[in-house]
Amino acid sequence: MPRKNLVSAALAAASVLALAGCAGATPGSSGSSAAADGKVQVVASTNVYGDIATAIGGDRVDVTSIISSTAQDPHSYEASAKDQLTISRAGLIIENGGGYDSFMDSLIDATGTEAPVITAVEFSHDYPGAEAHSDDDHDHGDETDAATPTDDHDHEGHDHIEGFNEHVWYDPHTIAHVAEEIAHELGEIDAAGAATYEQNYATFAAGIDDLEASLADIAAAHTGQKVFVTEPVPLYLIAAAGLENATPPAFSEAVEEGQDVPPATLLEALNILKSGDVSTVIINAQTGGAETTQVTDAAKAAGIPVLEFTELVPEGDTYLTWMAQNISDLAGTLTR
Incomplete structure (x- = not known):
């Protein structure tokens, strides 16, 4: 049996008692888009999308982020029966997609939820087959229907796509479209709050404009x-800043996949750092390994600044403040 089917089967079996235990819950507490307090229940795969949903939804939504700790790796996260119950109660689901948080697809399939699902990668211009987006002020205009993924819960196509960088939250332009769609979907679910969601989106979009200006x-x-970069996580941000990625692709791919970097590739990487052509090294603060340590040591020996970027919003930050700090830190290394 394929691994994905095994995961779905295990989740279904593990959650029978948990779901059954909620059969007598108060109306709206399970299998509903709203809690007893009337708020829309939003479930996000990580706190990146959870924070964005909070910014758009304000006090009209309750947001649950399945992964919110930097100690957890979404690539390898194993969902629980509790997570399945959370998904079953969602009125709106937000995932990254592209194989990054594939546990979400298993949860969605296992619950049979009919809640709309926003998949962030599908709003990237680089996503294979993506519809063209209007870039004028991030407006909905008439693009919403064309840009919105079909809501058929067919997640077989959300596996990792060779050659596509799924870390789209480091692309503010893509995130503007994702936030726009969150506002749209929330307005569909909660028509009374539609104006509030659009106003909150406008405020968020202004913050995105500031990031893009920087x-x-x-x-x-x-x-x-x-x-x-030791991993391809921040590459969208690097490209938007007009900078060039000097990393051998085989190096960052091996590190991201938790594999050993081929000796020849590691030597090539270390020689690149010694060349004096690299202004900044960026490592993933949530992962590491022998090769990452070697790169860090080589960079410091060569006097190259080393930045640590994360895959989740740090405690005390919002998406906007986090990205603004990342951009500021990056700019501070480019003075030489």
Whole structure:
């Protein structure tokens, strides 16, 4: 049996008692889009999308992020019966997609939920087969229907796509479209709050505009400077800043997949760092390994600044403040 089917079967079996135990719950507490307090129940795979949903929904939504700790790796997260119950109660579901948080697909399939699902990767211009998005002020306009993924809960196509970088939350432009769709879906679910959601989206979009302006400033001053990344997590941000990725693809791919970096590739990477052409090294603060340590040591020996980026919103931050800090930190390394 394929691994995905095994996961779905295990989740279904493990959650029978948990779901049955809620059969007598108060109306709206299970299998409903709203809790007893009338708020829309939003479930996000990580706190990145949970924070964005909170920014758009405000006090009209209750948001649950399945992964919110930097100690957890979404790539390898194993969902629980509790997670399945959470999904079964959702009125709106937000996932990254692209194989990043595939546990969400298993949960959605196991519950048979009919809640709308927003899949962030499908709003990226780089996503294979993606519809063109209008770039004018991130407006809905007439693009919503064309850009919105079909809501048929067929998640077989959400596996990792070779050559596509699924870490789209590091692309503010994509996130603007995701936030726009969150506002749209919440307005469909809770028509009385539609104006509030659109107003909150406008405020969030203004914050995205600020991020993009900061990235444009970096590009104007530092276009072409080289950055080395141990994993492809921040590559969208690097590209938006006009910077060049100097990392051998085989290096970052091996590190991301938890595999040993081939010796020849590691030597190539270390020589790149010694060349004096790299302005900044960015590592993933949530993962590591011998090769990452070697790169960090080599960068410090060569006087290259080393930044640590995460895959989740740090405690005390919002998506916007987190990205603003990442951009500021990056800009601070490009003065040489």
